[in-house]
Amino acid sequence: MRIRSVLGAVALTALLTIYVVVVASRGVALIRTGEPVGVVLGLGVLVLPLLAVALVAREWVLAVAVQRMADELAAAGQLPVDELPRSPSGRIDRAAAREAFETARLDAEAHPGDWAARYRLGFAYDAAGDRRRARASLRLAAKLRRDGHRGV
Template sequence: MLKYVKPALMTLVILGLLLAFGLLIAQGIAGLRSPEVTEKGFGIGLIVLALVGAWSIWVLVRNGFELQNISARARAEGFELDTSGLERRPSGRIMPESADKLFADVSKEYEANPEDWRVQYRLARAYDHAGDRARGREFMKKAVAGEAAERKASRG
């Protein structure tokens, strides 16, 4: 059941945001039609705000789909990090000592093969478990780009 609730909720939120952006653009156009200079300025601002908002939603959704695809492929190829044996806090988060050991192991894999998107993916996940989300995002971007390049090359 939850498998369908999250995507449905995300779809509703995105549709609501698109409706709001549409209303902002309509108000912006109404402002542009006004003879007042300040209203024209607000109209331009509303249109720009709506376009930036729509762009940011597009980027967020696109990145989410890319992450789902690369995660599924890594799992299918057996490259997902195995965190089942790591010590956890009552909240479910991995204990820092265990995360640091996992990170050290995955770092050695990365040093041996830094160009492989699978290893970059594993390193990004290890950074995330170790609490360094900024570096994790950086390596996940590299992994997504590497996986896309490999997929493109395999198509011909």
């Protein structure tokens, strides 16, 4: 399953790379016209590929950091296991997700410098359906780990 996920991410990144190259070439072509409107439009068009590259690079860095944290927690026997009840369609039971989130939140608040607690909180946020906060929590966990704070 892990290899399939990585291959999917690589395939999407390759498609995005094609998009970036095509859009950037159009932006350069507009700039090369030498006309003021073309130059301004070309510069504006070049912002999109730069933004796309920056965002994709940020997500790859986070993915690598999350995988390293997962490997470290797994080696210590502390990797959180998703045992939340699910509906027949595969959706996580919201009440169970809220309960698991509360436990993870209290743990993270009790241990603010513990990257492993922030890691678990990130996955609790995800289970509760809050992807934005899940990513923020995982980014903080990666920063804490990188800065040498406690963990495992």
